[in-house]
Amino acid sequence: MQRLQAFKYELMPTGDQERDMRRFAGSCRFVFNKALALQKARFEAGNKKLGYAGLCKLLTGWRNGPETPWLRDAPAHPLQQTLKDLERAYTNFFAKRASFPRFKKKGQSDSFRYPDPKQIKLDQPNSRLFLPKLGWLRYRNSRDVLGVVKNVTVSQSGGKWYVAIQTEREVEQPVPQGDAVGIDMGIARFATLSDGMVYAPLNSFKKHEQRLARYQRAMSRKQKFSNNWKRAKARIARIHARIGNARRDYLHKTTTTISQNHAMVCIEDLQVRNMVRSAAGTTETPGKHVRAKSGLNKSILDQGWFEFRRQLNYKVHWRGGWLIVVPPQNTSRTCPRCGHVSADNRQTQARFACVDCGFKENADLVGAINILARGHRVAACGEPVQLGRLVKQEPAEASTQNIA
Known part of the structure; x- marks a missing residue:
């Protein structure tokens, strides 16, 4: 039987690579929001929504147009995958499996995906990964990647960047135990x-609730968007990341x-x-x-x-x-x-x-x-x-x- 599995690692990018990843994630977020606004405008005007192919044609014009030439700096495939995500979100909404798609916010949806395995190179012995327009990135190699690489997703959480490598491999039909x-x-x-x-129960949030509330009160007293406010916000994001990581770790151990x-x-x-x-x-x-x-x-x-x-x-x-x-x-x-x-x-x-x-x-x-x-x-x-x-x-x- 075939098994799809994702292996997630923490990236160790250089300063230039981290800036590029923020730019690429921002480009994907801009394309998603622009396409969503276009779809909503067409719906309000009584026109039929554009499909994935129609949005890709518009994306080519956005990349080559005079208004957003900086989209050419980002790789094309992750931008197209963003449009595919929007199409899937619309499908789930009309199938009553999810709510209506919402606009993405900076810092909450910083991710992009490479769908073509031919453009991806994985060097496990040296703990590095090659991605288009980013070059070789080092990662914390905590375990081996098993199977053939199908796609790669780069995401940011709690001030750190992570890579999730999805693979496909053939395994023997398992025999249930117990x-x-x-x-x-x-x-x-x-x-x-x-x-x-x-x-x-682990009660991960309860353990950090008082400290989190104290830092949130401190952030509320700072001038919004100032450097001190940004540092306080980053500190709160790290606490939330720690809470989520502890909860996921406990759930993985229990379910396994x-x-x-x-x-x-x-x-x-x-x-x-x-x-x-x-x-x-x-x-x-x-x-x-x-x-x-x-x-x-x-x-x-x-x-x-x-x-x-x-x-x-x-x-x-x-x-x-x-x-x-x-x-x-x-x-x-x-x-x-x-x-x-x-x-x-x-x-x-x-x-x-x-x-x-x-x-x-x-x-x-x-x-x-x-x-x-x-x-x-x-x-x-x-x-x-x-x-x-x-x-x-x-x-x-x-x-x-x-x-x-």
């Missing part, structure tokens, strides 16, 4: 497995362990976006318990449940297993012994006691057992049972986040 397991996600316990294993030891993994189909909606309400109908709900939302987002599910999906697939997603309704209110469903069964946040048969156990463990039972029903029937569904297994996409 048995089936159900996973209940939570806040007090990050993940509780039906076999009794518990993963404690689970996928290696279990052939079938059952998880809840949690709609995180709906769960973290604000309870503030409106002026006419103000919400209730707003402060408590805000703290709960912050704790939920700090866990990274969606990223956990995303990583678990492709890692289980890589090892030949199944990932089954089941509905979360009443998983912690159903007695696994007698099947009685009642809100009274959940006496406290952490304790389960069935009012019918008297069965007592930890509520998170009961939820994991019920999730596993629902997953077995989905697998046995071969079709959705009680809204349960099998996740379509696909290779990991070309993303800088798909790191094994």
Whole structure:
């Protein structure tokens, strides 16, 4: 079977190379915003939107025109890939898979992609990479790149530049190892497995919250866009990068362990976006318990449940297993012994006691057992049972986040 995988490394560019990368990322951002503004204007005028081929013709005119001749300094392929990203964003919007494309901001979307492997040279023994109009760049070679290089994405985060090398290689059909397991996600316990294993929460944001707030207050007292303001902003960006790196590292280690030891993994189909909606309400109908709900939302987002599910999906697939997603309704209110469903069964946040048969156990463990039972029903029937569904297994996409 074929495996798509991305290997991410920190770049060590020279001063000239770093300036060029900022310019290239700025050119891609300019092309994206210009094309998006054109598409919105055509939509408001009642005209049909331009496709990728039509935008590429306009791009040639922008590069050769008198208004933006500096676009010729950037490589052509990354600019074309930016237009392809915009076309994909429109497709996802009309398919109701994402919101409407938004304009990119400087410092938040600093990246560009080289899609042609013929223009890329990888020298692993010397820890360097050749990219068009950038030359040879050194990188921190923490592990070997496996497979044939398909594309390369250069991105900036927290003041540092990174390269993600996507490869394709043929691997043997894996044989799944281990048995089936159900996973209940939570806040007090990050993940509780039906076999009794518990993963404690990392709470990466909570650990840095006070220091981050102190630096944000300091930045707010500085003159906007001054040198001191820019230094304070860079310091805050480094803290956010540290929070994200710690969270991703923890999620990768957890999902790798689970996928290696279990052939079938059952998880809840949690709609995180709906769960973290604000309870503030409106002026006419103000919400209730707003402060408590805000703290709960912050704790939920700090866990990274969606990223956990995303990583678990492709890692289980890589090892030949199944990932089954089941509905979360009443998983912690159903007695696994007698099947009685009642809100009274959940006496406290952490304790389960069935009012019918008297069965007592930890509520998170009961939820994991019920999730596993629902997953077995989905697998046995071969079709959705009680809204349960099998996740379509696909290779990991070309993303800088798909790191094994």
